[in-house]
Amino acid sequence: MINIQKVKKIYPSKRGKVTAVDSVNLTIDKGEIFGVIGYSGAGKSTLIRMLNGLEIPSEGTVSVAGYEVSKIKGRKLRQARQEISMIFQHFNLLWSRTVKQNISFPLEIAGVGKAERDKKVLELIKLVGLEGREDAYPSQLSGGQKQRVGIARALASDPKVLLCDEATSALDPQTTDAILDLLVDINKRLGLTIVLITHEMHVIRKICHRVAVMEGGRVVETGPVIDVFKQPEQDITKRFVQQVIEPDEAKDTIEHLVANYKTGKIIMLGFVGESAEKPIITQLIRSFDITVNIIQGKISPTQNGSYGTLYVHLDGKGEEVDKAIQFLQSQEISVEVIEG
Numbered sequence: 001m002i003n004i005q006k007v008k009k010i011y012p013s014k015r016g017k018v019t020a021v022d023s024v025n026l027t028i029d030k031g032e033i034f035g036v037i038g039y040s041g042a043g044k045s046t047l048i049r050m051l052n053g054l055e056i057p058s059e060g061t062v063s064v065a066g067y068e069v070s071k072i073k074g075r076k077l078r079q080a081r082q083e084i085s086m087i088f089q090h091f092n093l094l095w096s097r098t099v100k101q102n103i104s105f106p107l108e109i110a111g112v113g114k115a116e117r118d119k120k121v122l123e124l125i126k127l128v129g130l131e132g133r134e135d136a137y138p139s140q141l142s143g144g145q146k147q148r149v150g151i152a153r154a155l156a157s158d159p160k161v162l163l164c165d166e167a168t169s170a171l172d173p174q175t176t177d178a179i180l181d182l183l184v185d186i187n188k189r190l191g192l193t194i195v196l197i198t199h200e201m202h203v204i205r206k207i208c209h210r211v212a213v214m215e216g217g218r219v220v221e222t223g224p225v226i227d228v229f230k231q232p233e234q235d236i237t238k239r240f241v242q243q244v245i246e247p248d249e250a251k252d253t254i255e256h257l258v259a260n261y262k263t264g265k266i267i268m269l270g271f272v273g274e275s276a277e278k279p280i281i282t283q284l285i286r287s288f289d290i291t292v293n294i295i296q297g298k299i300s301p302t303q304n305g306s307y308g309t310l311y312v313h314l315d316g317k318g319e320e321v322d323k324a325i326q327f328l329q330s331q332e333i334s335v336e337v338i339e340g
């Protein structure tokens with residue numbers, strides 16, 4: 001569906017040239033939710049803007065939904081943009097138009113007749129959950145509702161690809177989750193390919209099938225989300241993964257608890273995929289003469305399996321504790337002894 005080949009984008013600036021995107025190759029399949037993550041200045045916006053011709057690459061080719069967007073102009077590019085829609089961090093709504101009129105706008109531009117427009121707008125309002133708010137103005141809506149209008153408007157032209165430019169960055173965590181759920185629902189119902197850029201690993205964890213990590217204009221790591229969580233290769237990826245699996249308050253609690261347990265061992269277990277759903281702790285308690293205290297744990301689902309971490313304190317005779325650890329190591333989980 002999307003093919004990015006040897007793409008570079010160089011901007012001229014007063015202090016010389018800036019390479020915003022450097023030698024990027026990516027292929028994104030039909031129906032995928034693909035995330036691009038990176039810190040500010042990594043080149044994410046430039047990359048996503050090249051997918052709908054808002055920026056033209058300095059080198060390389062970009063093809064999306066059968067259009068070579070890096071080469072086309074004028075009418076052909078406008079036609080391509082009907083099939084490659086975009087939503088934005090700050091929604092970009094028309095403030096003097098109602099919800100209905102905002103959603104209808106791209107259909108008016110495309111010359112769709114009134115009856116057909118009205119029918120389509122109603123369908124979209126239902127799809128994004130805005131029933132009852134049809135005649136409200138953007139200023140009367142919450143952030144989440146505004147983004148729902150943005151999504152409905154983007155879907156009006158029946159696109160094949162939806163580009164999301166930090167679409168949840170202006171929203172609170174709960175609203176973010178509701179909008180992410182809506183994107184997954186749309187992806188499944190309409191088979192839409194979604195490409196999103198973000199600086200939050202939570203967004204990637206929750207909805208993406210695959211992820212590319214960008215740093216200094218380059219894609220430094222890419223793969224299925226679960227694999228990246230299981231084995232992040234680059235330091236920057238490890239930092240992003242830690243954002244969600246090991247929040248700072250967890251570290252403080254562990255340090256505090258480690259100081260309190262004088263005997264036994266504290267271990268950190270890492271679960272990925274099917275192992276996250278097995279009753280390993282039950283097996284541990286039944287099979288060994290030890291006590292097991294669960295200190296802290298979190299299991300999170302991704303689009304291609306679950307992963308999680310669990311801190312436990314094992315206490316008992318030294319050899320029995322060691323046997324229990326060997327048992328854990330024989331399972332498909334990572335085991336790290338923290339203390340003891």
Ligand SMILES: Nc1ncnc2c1ncn2[C@@H]1O[C@H](COP(=O)(O)OP(=O)(O)OP(=O)(O)O)[C@@H](O)[C@H]1O
Binds near residue numbers: 038044045046047
């Ligand atoms: N129009 C422009 N002219 C000159 N330099 C630019 C232009 N647009 C982006 N850049 C530079 O290119 C680099 C990548 O910017 P880009 O906005 O793509 O990164 P980003 O990862 O999206 O970051 P952010 O989330 O802060 O937007 C930065 O160094 C930026 O200053």
